[in-house]
Amino acid sequence: MQAPSVGGVMLPRGNGETIRLSRGASLTDFAEKINANPASLVAVMMNLGEMVTATQSVSDETLQLLAEEMNYNVQIVSPEEEDRELLESFDIEFGEDQGSEEDLVVRPPVVTVMGHVDHGKTRLLDAIRKTNVVAGEAGGITQHIGAYQVTTEVNGEERAITFIDTPGHEAFTAMRARGAKSTDIAILVVAANDGVMPQTVEALNHAKAADVPIVVAVNKIDVEGADPTKVRGQLTEYGLVAEEYGGDTMFVDISAKQGLNIDSLLEAVILTADATLDLRANPKQAAQGIAIESRLDRGRGAVATVLVQRGTLRVGDTMVVGDAYGRVRAMLDDSGKNVTEAGPSMPVQVLGLTNVPGAGDNFIVVDEDRTARQIAEKRAARERNAAFAKRARRVSLEDLDKVLKAGEVQQLNLIIKGDASGSVEALESSLLQLDVGEEVDIRVLHRGVGAVTESDIDLAMGSDAIVIGFNVRAAGRAQQMAEREGVDVRYYSVIYQAIEEIEAALKGMLKPEYEEVELGTAEIREIFKSSKLGNIAGVVIRSGEVRRNAKARLIRDGKVVAENLTIDGLRRFKDDVTEIREGFEGGINLGNFNDIKVGDIIATYELREKPRV
Template sequence: MQAPSVGGVRLPKGSGETIRLPRGASLTDFADKINANPASLVQVLFHLGEMITATASVSDEILELLGQEMNYQIQVVSPEEEDRELLGSFDISFGENHGGEEDLAARPPVVTVMGHVDHGKTRLLDTVRKANVRESESGGITQHIGAYQVPAELEGEERLITFIDTPGHEAFTAMRARGAKSTDIAIIVVAADDGVMPQTVEAINHAQAADVPIVVAVNKIDVEGANPAKVRQQLTEYNLVAEEYGGDTMFVDISAKQGTNIESLLEAVLLTADAALDLRANPDMEAQGVAIEAHLDRGRGPVATVLVQRGTLHVGDSIVAGDASGRVRRMLDEHGADITAATPSRPVQVIGFTSVPGAGDTFLVVDEDRVARQIADRRRARERNAELASRRKRVSLEDLDAALKETNTLNLIIKGDNSGTVEALEDALIKLDVGDEVELRVIHRGVGGITEGDINLAIADNVIVMGFNVRAEGKATELANREGVEIRYYSVIYQAIDEIEQALKGMLKPEYEEVELGRAEVRDVFKSSKFGTIAGCLVMGGEIRRNARGRLMRDSTVIQDNLPISSLRRFKDDVVEVREGYECGLTLGSYSDIKVGDVIETFEMREKPRA
């Protein structure tokens, strides 16, 4: 059955059936599903006011618009569903414990330490791990996610606990949220002398949204002004009621600096895990889990910190994480020692990926390298299409003219030492709000040093390159200097955000405000063949300046606005300004309709500083 003609184009008419398309699909993908010619879909959209080529990635809204026009229900498949279908096509199921109850074995709890900046999260982990990583962090603020496994004792039995350290600065919301998603229990650290702060609330919200049990560590009890009871009281507002108040949340008063009650905190974690969770996984299946962090190491190539959630990861396994694939050539534990197998809840550094996975990407072991490459390639293509569709601005015939006009855009390339930081930095920058006049676009982001390819891309698109804890490589620096490409280096994230915000504000067109200078009353009017109409005035307030702007008012009504004070005299002398209480003669350009009793109000336009 043929569809009614749309702008002279005849197409197959749908009967309301559902067409499933991935995010960022093209018109060619749609045409394949309904056995139509892609060129005819291009024509239909043109008549609907949208100009799109057949192979370009299309936004969800346009797909739905086209579907309505042709009587099809368009269902845009979520990335998770699409991933499940993709894995299903390779006969792989993700996120399931294969086997029966008898195959499941107890695994250690995975704990995330969260809380407000400077409340002692990293100090607590230092004490737990008997190591000091805090000194190496810029500004004492954790910039990356790390994972560590430590032994603890409960009822005379030694057990293991896996800790994930998430960054504490507010710009790292995205990384903290990801930390909460891959965790079993959250430890919320609150300083006893400081109480509940904004990021404390944020951390609680992340943990509660992820439906994760919470243990509260009230830190700094040895500091003057510490008030643990006040912390307990404040947290009741967020549904965290201490056991001693009749609630079910365990509170432990600790001093991370002195090492006080650290064993009690670990016991509380194990007790909470035993009471609230069934922490078991099948260790005999092929490994699956999540990439906690990843970075590019100059000597070892891409290195990913992964958390095994089920199965056992072995050296030699073919592995795929997000759009990165490879073979596990080497595995290291948190102390840098080589290991050959990683069981559930074990964090390990994996060397052998061909590219850097994204922080938070799921990983899984597959039968052979070829399958891993195919899955990674399909995911990469899907993400590229979705990104192109989201970046593409809808340009209709009506607003084409406006779209062609130049807009103020700050283009950035972000390179960092690991994928989590780059992602968090991009997320924070995209959220900067400086109005609609200026746009920020991240045209490329990546892990590793700044390369010649990055500089060439910057030359083509007039871009600023940001390096976060990375530097430009030799020839890249020469090329940047030669071509005048600006490279900015940062090691603390909020410094980068502040500078970019200032740059965006600097790109805004200046705003001007009117500043009143003075008022003068016309006492006499003279006609001059040389100067035209001269107003003899008495300055009633402020000052009258030559070359300022003036408005003529009669009976409190504006007669003429924005007139120039083109000449200004006192007696026979030209002057620059005349102050209150003095008489003067002035002309308002070539304007001549001036009468005795008129008031001349002068002003100037000054640039208004941006907030």
């Protein structure tokens, strides 16, 4: 049915039908769904106060606004649903075990260690793996995710457990949440001397949201002030009731530093898995899983740590990981040894990808290189459109002229390079959340894994950007180029420092804010005429002090009759002075302004810059 819309533009009107659109869709995509001319939708958006082109990726809010105006409902397809539909178009089922019940075999549980910062998560993994991870961490903070597999003996049987080591800093919340979703069991580490802390509750909520069983490791039982009973009581408030109190959560008192009761903790994990979970997978199908971490290695190229969730990954397989793809050239286990295949729940490092995938991207094995490339390219295009829509600034007709004026919206451009995709993602997320008001915008022009390169410096030169190197440095000529061109390259190894310095830089870009501070008032008692200076006011200072060159306004009968005046001359008797205090008399000259009367009040003030908080 054709019906006039806003501004007389003719276009189809809906009857409340639901239209499914992907993130970052354009008005052309919308028009195709309703058999309309994209130009007419552009006109409708202009009438609604939005300047949008037909092919521009627009935000979800803009699509909702347009749909509401035209009596449609818009359903924005989630990234997971988009990906499932994409894979279905290639006849690929992701997330399900194929084959019969007989094909399923028991697989090791995948465990995430969670808890408050500095409660001993890394030291616990250190005690489990008998390797020193803490020594390599800047500031004692785990900077990116790793995955490790260990074995333990339970009831005379060797059992394997896979650990995902999630960072503890609050900036990595998104990564930790994603880690929980790929997890079978969560170990919640709580220090016996500190008890439940904010990030303990946060980690607990992530585990509950992922619907995974929890085993509580009460750490630091060997330190002064340790009270494991108190920890049990505190966690009862959050629904974790210890078995000894009649609940179903296993609590194990440990000391990661002393290596006490580590075996008991591993046994608790296995027992919890056996009691509450059916952990089986088909090792015979094409491998599927998730990327835990990825980085760019100078000698080996893109290296991704992947966790095989079902199937068996083999050297020579063609795989797609997020928007990266390639043939598996080599695989390394968590100890750095070459392996030829990896079964369910086994973490391995994979070499041979075209580029560095993101932490949390899923991976699949496909039959042909061409299929892998097509899936990767469609995923990349989808993410690019979504990013454009997210980054686009919504501009209404009312404030379009303001935005176009240079300097109205100041912007700090950043280029972020790091040693691992998870670290870069977490740093970018933290920086984009900095709140320093509407006057300054922060924009990440580029982010990537690996050393700062000459192309990064080129981009920084063209956009006046600051380059951030997180656990990486500028490579060779890039450093010389940065010094020669004056590009600011900053290096960090701890995320706190990067966030604090960028926040300071943002505040420095804000235009100064001034507040008016009253100095003093003077009442005009007499007026003297001067052929050289004009009218001179004979005054008595009523409050404060009056200074030469101070700003002033003239008040008559309680109303301001003149603004932006200046105390050009200030005299006491025959002497020129710089200030006159309360209770004293003097003469004031207001420059070229001569419209003064007896009884007028001269109020003086100065503008002081307000410090940013």
